[in-house]
Amino acid sequence: MPRERYGIIGTGSRAGMYIGAITGEHADKAELVAWSDTNPGRQDHYDAVVAAAGSPLPSRWAPADVEAMVAEERLDRVVVTSPDHTHAEYVSRVLLAGADVVVEKPLTIDAEGVRRIAAAVAESGRQVVTTFNYRYSPRNSSLKTLISEGRVGQVTSVHFEWVLDTAHGADYFRRWHRQKQNSGGLLVHKASHHFDLVNWWIDAHPTRVFASGGLRFYGRENAESRGLGPRPERGTGHAAGDPFALDLSQDARNKALYLDNEHHDGYLRDRDVFDEGIDIEDNLSLLVDYDNGATMSYSLNAHSPWEGYRVMVNGTEGRAELEVVERAAVVVGPESLGIVDPTATPADFGVDEVRPESERLLLQRHWERATEVEIPAGVGGHGGGDAYLLQHLFSRTTTDEPLHRVSGLEDGVAAVSVGIAGNRSLETGLPVVVAELDLR
16 A cells, blocks of 8 residues: 655654654554655654654745645645634645645634635545544543543543643743734633543533633743743743743754754743733633533643643543643753643653652442452553554554544534633633534
């Protein structure tokens, strides 16, 4: 069977997973023949990565020439890993040019973007896959199995708490994500992962959203109100002992992708998290109603001292509880500053943990004692989900019984619909009916 011809739009850090897969484990199914980015320096970096893998270098195309890239390189699929606010444009253009699309979550950031992509799918007949790798994490799949088997009965409510620590969470306030016009805020960029999990776990679609939240920790005004004092100049944070400063020169990959290439486009990867101009929220709470009668209470905090999540699923026959500690602490010290990798473990910070990195799934049915449900071991990042996702992706898997982890356009729309409705609710102070957003 001939290998499929792939292109990539956006060669930042997230593209690395796909480039590594195409030139490595899945090279028998796919070949990377073209890519496009606004910054040629990042393409130079990945040229070296591709060459080291022994693969031919992809051709380079300007973002304005995406249609020509698809046609002239006879692309079967294009992976879109550009900033979120560009997804609708690139996804729709690729579809109409005649290729399928794999798009990193979120699908897009607003209702207009959803409608544009849906129209392009209808007109082109091509396919869109939204990559929700957390579905593939064994701990999340185990909860899905438990619910699907009816172990808690009919789901009546879900409580979902996600905490991002001051290494990973802070990083959203350094980059382009810090402005809602670029990312849709954390309700769209980050939480679309979480909302997709709930949609998938309980096999339901959101119908109404009420949101509350704000920027309460990061940003200039918050820093000044806490008496944080003058901020260190860029590039001097380590010397000043500032745990919120990121020194790109200390990480070879960040240096190669961003610091060394600022002169091409002026993009700064390491902005101060206490700058002016940050307009996304760092504390968020939601109430979400679903079409199966269930309700979710959700909270997101982006300045926690530890990172992970807790999920409680209540049903007519019992309750399931999943608790995950992804990173137990962020400790200030010479070796800990500037770590932004969300998959970094507590060992990377050189500390012994009272709160161990762990995952635990409990089931307690009515009138019974709680039991612990075994969670299989995973492979790769994002809770062991990346490897399984890539296997499905490059083998073009369309059915995944009984877990149904493969996600398409409808799943991508359902996930962002909560964040889009949530942002509308934040603006109006009122609950928002999802159907009234006309996400079609």
